[in-house]
Amino acid sequence: MKKAVSGKGIPSALGPYSAAVMAGNTLYASGQIPVDETGNLISSSVSDALSVIMKNAASILSAEGMTLDNIVKTTVFSASMDYFAEFNEAYASYFQKPYPARSFIEVSKLPKNAMIEIEFIAVK
Numbered sequence: 020m021k022k023a024v025s026g027k028g029i030p031s032a033l034g035p036y037s038a039a040v041m042a043g044n045t046l047y048a049s050g051q052i053p054v055d056e057t058g059n060l061i062s063s064s065v066s067d068a069l070s071v072i073m074k075n076a077a078s079i080l081s082a083e084g085m086t087l088d089n090i091v092k093t094t095v096f097s098a099s100m101d102y103f104a105e106f107n108e109a110y111a112s113y114f115q116k117p118y119p120a121r122s123f124i125e126v127s128k129l130p131k132n133a134m135i136e137i138e139f140i141a142v143k
Contacts, residue, residue: 025135026080029052039079044143046083050096052133064106065102066109068134073113080141089111089141092120096136100125106135 023037024046032038032049039048053061053068056077061071073087080086097106103123119139129136 024048024079024082026078026082028056028075029082030056030058030075034128037117038125041083046080046085046089046141046143048076048079048139048141050130050133050136050138051079052130052136054131063130065134066106069106069109069113069137072135072137076137076139083141083143085141085143088115090114090119090139091142092140093122094138095121095123096126096129096138097123097130098126098132098134102134 021040021136024039024041029038036049038051039046041047051072053071055061055071061068076111077087078089080089095106097103106123
């Protein structure tokens with residue numbers, strides 16, 4: 020059985036999909052771009068964008084009684100591989116060992132021309 024995750028602080032999906040779906044004890048989050056509660060894109064820096072994404076991720080997780088510690092896998096889509104070093108430095112502040120498994124992929128374009136997008140899987 021699966022159910023869409025909803026709650027306070029979770030940005031609305033930009034299309035016909037759920038921000039996240041809970042299936043059993045596993046949460047699958049769609050790609051999160053750095054949009055605030057009003058839908059405005061935050062793109063002043065990679066670390067600022069990551070901060071907004073992680074705040075949104077924490078809201079999604081909280082709706083299901085989880086925290087960032089429950090994340091086991093992230094996939095990062097980046098508009099430029101040049102963001103890698105700044106991203107790593109900021110990303111390390113959100114997790115502790117053992118870190119989630121992660122992929123970092125450069126793409127040609129992201130929704131709303133975001134700098135980065137992150138999807139994740141978490142287990143309760």
